[in-house]
Amino acid sequence: MRPPGIFATFTVNSSSAFAPEYPAMILYIAEKPSLGRAIAEVLPKPHKKGEGYIELGNGDCVTWCIGHLLEQAEPDAYSPEYKQWQLAHLPIIPAEWKLTPRSSAKSQLAVVKRLIKQASSLVHAGDPDREGQLLVDEVISHAKVSASKLASTQRLLISDLNPDAVRRALGQLRSNKEFVPLATSALARSRADWLYGLNMTRAYTLQGRKVGYAGVLSVGRVQTPLLGLVVRRDLDIEHFEPKDHYEVLAHITTDKGESFCAKWQPSEACQPYMDEEGRVLSRRLAETVVSRIGGKPALVEHVSHKDKKQAPPLLYSLSALQIDCAKRFGMSAKEVLDTAQSLYERHKLITYPRSDSRHLPKEQLALVPDVLSAVSANAPELLEGAPSPDLHLVSKAWDDSKVDAHHAIVPTGKRTALSQLNQRERQLYLHIARQYLAQFYPNRLLADTEIQLIIEGGSFIARASVERAPGWRVLFQGRSTEQDEAKEPQETDASQKTPLPALNKGDIARCCHGELLAKQTQPPKHFTDATLLSAMTGIARYVSSPDIKRILKDTDGLGTEATRAGIIELLFKRGFLVRQGKSIVASQAGRGLIASLPEVATTADMTALWERQLSDICQRQLSYKGFMTPLVLELEKLIEQAAASLPTALAGVTAAGPKRSFRGRAGKGKGRAPGASAGRGRKSRSSPSGKVAT
Template identity: 60%
Template sequence: MILYIAEKPSLGRAIAAVLPKPQHKDNGFIRLANGDVVSWCVGHLLEQAEPEDYHPEYKRWQIAQLPIIPDKWQLKVRKSAASQLSILTKLIKQADQLVHAGDPDREGQLLVDEVLAYCGVSGHKLAATQRLLISDLNPPAVKRALAQLQSNKDFVPLSTSALARSRADWLYGLNMTRAYTLQGQKAGYQGVLSVGRVQTPLLGLVVRRDQDIADFVTKPFYQVLAEVETSDKQRFSAMWQPSEACASWQDEDGRVLLKALAEKVQQKITGQPALVSNVEQKERKQPAPLPYNLSALQIDAAKRYGMTAQQVLDNCQQLYERHKLITYPRSDSRYLPRGQLSRAAAVTGAIAANDSQLSAAVQQADMARVSKAWNDSKVEAHHAIVPTEKRQAFTGLTQAEKQLYYLIARQYLAQFYPAYCYSETLVELTIAGGLFRAKANTELSVGWKQLYRSASNQEASQKSQPDNDLILQSLPQLHKGQQLHCYGAQLLEKHTQPPQPFTDATLLAAMTGISRYVSDPAIKAVLRETDGLGTEATRAGIIELLFKRGFLQRQGKQIRATDTGKALIHALPPQASLPDMTARWEAELSRICQRETSYQAFMQPLQTELGLLISQAATVTPAGLPQGKTRRWGRKKSTRPAAGKTTNLRRGRQSVTKA
């Protein structure tokens, strides 16, 4: 008997749907006509044991106990999953051949592997276990995946990496949370001060942004706009580019802060000849944006529809599991395997049938076009999120599901449209010894951008320009050495603006582009190469956790830190509230995946560092915490345990270790 073990029931049913019939559906599994069986987990069937499972004394929170580091790690059965684990245990013993069908990512690999280990699978049966990678639940895709089984042994490093991350997060989150919660009690705070490897640097990002806004003092700066005309009276404007001699009167961004200097330039150039010192004209091509990964989709959905990251993820799961209209949504890739090109006509046909808004766009698509998205070398466990071949009436979809399908389908269709083409002209003028510059972008061919230009959808198509750039719609025909006339000049007074508070879209963008917020070149390079802060699958949950724990709050569309969040960040050492540690971890976890380092080489230094952090925590009393405050964790309301008393914070603690 072959036993297929899926990560969740929806995947199990999709696998069974393409295997021999008739089939018998039983409690927790499906028996196929040939005697093989498809069963499933329901997410994680096992979880890290609680500290009190290692020793009863750990149920009482005491600083002297920390850090808690198990000698031998234990897993325990989740109460809600005990029945399904019992079913799987029996089936695993009966099976002659096992097929691991967890989700195609690090967590999905560990999830089934830990069940196999817990059930004592070893020897030949473990060595012969195969891996089934499915990112699209539609029958044709599942059939293709079943024809491409791999040895599960090839994925041991991936599983080891996930195990190391899981245990490291448990150690760090649990110990740091207990340490700072106990110190918070000394300040009169009755809630839990949770600390996590990812959630806390994210909170630190918001706290520091809020502080930058509060500390910001606006200041005026000045620009000079030369008004120029040609001999045949064609007019345009050019912006002054301050020289190095002006550096003493400029800020770090090159803005002139001395009004008198700008006034002098204004007076000096008025009525003077203007020499065209340089003309550059280039034709530019902008290819279509790549198909979505989850973070890119969450950012666009937040901008256009005001959806939170969690709402996007939840609705995408419905589109994937229930409706089977999109491929695996938790993907971190924006590329597609070239083998899927043969299905493009079927996919675009489904788009036309499913979404009337895009039916005309499908007709104009050039199916022979191959964009840069089709790149096998950049596709690993999953590919980008794209529509499937399934055709379904939209009456069964919610408004949010329709909106997300539209975004995903439109981004896919863009791959079959030509590049957006425009002419970029740069003109430099010399006026009274000063340099002035004007730019013009002239559209030549709209290309894929026609998909993004409906009346209800005016997405920004150009990046914001620096303050010293002037972008015009057009310029006269000019040539180097041409003499013009500066008939006037404008003095522009502007004011520096504070940083903008985070929103759902910009906070997600900050997580994916976290390297912009670090200064160390080595750390910056690691974060560029990895997924950033958190992963595609965890970012939405991490943001929501910070709200649930009372560390973040919403003010309209803005996301701000609460007093509790600020107090925690100010109490923590810098390494706990910056993304640097995450970068170091991810670099080492990646090396485990590549077989370049070991589990122990990762865990041992971490345990040493954790001891130092706990010692440091014992010397800090957080300031500015709300007094008498309680926090709601999960379904229960729990207060921070007083000395000598115990409390059950299981739900909260588990969340801490995951973030």
């Protein structure tokens, strides 16, 4: 298999001679027009605006892509016979990969190529992620620039579109050669997704027709395991059988008249009457405990006091922001992404939103006064009733070791009237700004107390967690936060928020009476926007293999920050997921598809292995060929397996999603795999992988 030749010339000697035919000119190639305009704004004036570019006052130029200007060629570009879907053609594996201009971007591609040829040097200004790296690299390669120009190309990394931030980034240019592994990883992923999505979609769609299913059975490396997650949750709910279980509370009174409750802790002798999770299943046993403890002395066996500090919640990554906004405002993942993109590109009020980091580099501490001043001016309501932020505090959010291509989403130093924003934009800005402000407040202080008592030989525990100082919580005015959920003790019938009585070991109180609590185990809940996103980011919780679990914990989860919203929306668009109120459930077509596929296609195991290997490519620990060769071998086995069985679970199921032609492009009759549309979660980008679903 041929390695990604578009990067091969990066290895040439950068001292190669080059005699430009045009006067010396630096060309800045941005990922999109808004970024191009932000770069031009801080460069020499006067500006001369052209069609698809801006000429600067010193003769340099800024141009831009419009998302991907190039895309993988259609299957029939490799062979006309691939226009018609047939099992005999599968798997389709190009020997030489071809890129073609996107039909809607041909004129801009011509502009960029012309300027690349005229330029004496290039500055790559794609977004600071692997997709942004590939997007511009593939255009530079397509223009067939000289080896010396390619070797001298510089990389501009911008995460904040405000002028001061852009100027800082321009002063920190790096060699584009440093990012070859990042681009190679992106190229490997896009080609692998094309191979897997196109071939599996064609195979199962063709087999589906044999059992009467008339729709397209779209299969993707990420979308299908996500659908499998929802299907399995739905089935768990349907097949759930509730169990009765019982708890006992002891109502305690001290000799000073103070009252509190303690919860019974069953002993080992009770094990035969308990389930694997420690719940008592015997009502008779619980009733016996209640009858024995009423009016009996309660001996204090142990008392512990623990002061706890709760640090401010970390800053937002895109997924953390999407999860939080789904809980707070009922926003879908796509709505959060689109709104954040508007705050970044249009209003320049936040930094780059497609970030997977929740930390900031320490160099950003120099920006704190300007950012806090802007937030205070833009949203004074955030500070109402709260002390002023302390600029001398440095929270754990500032950590260079946890920042890679991009940092957390934070406010910028721009001042504006929030009345210019729509409701969703204002909600998101306030949410992001509050999280940033919290970094400049002290830790929240809690006092945890636990009292262990013995009543009639049985063990009982009372717990309380009391706030001593609110710290950063003053900004949230009673709102619960992700940090609360992660660090506060889970409330039970025996825990309370008010202080427990001051007791010491050996003290004797009295159990006034016992109380029997009859409960039932609850089925898992259907996924919602928030919990489905949370499942994607924490997909390791849903796998059983220790090795796969470990890999997934070390990766970003299922999908990436930039793609998760689009993948979820794609499954709705294709009719595999539907909404029932706030719940997200699988349709009959979605269930039938998961039942028809091999397990490897419906779980996160394969994508976990891919992500580990793609990360290895970024770290120069694996080659492109080392990733693609075993992948192709596995794909061949999967296609053989598809051809050998029929998806009987789809017999009689009405086709989901839009009606499409099997012989041509989706709705156009020209050969595109309809089950392979992009779903990348990004309007400005067309997939580089032939519009293949991840």
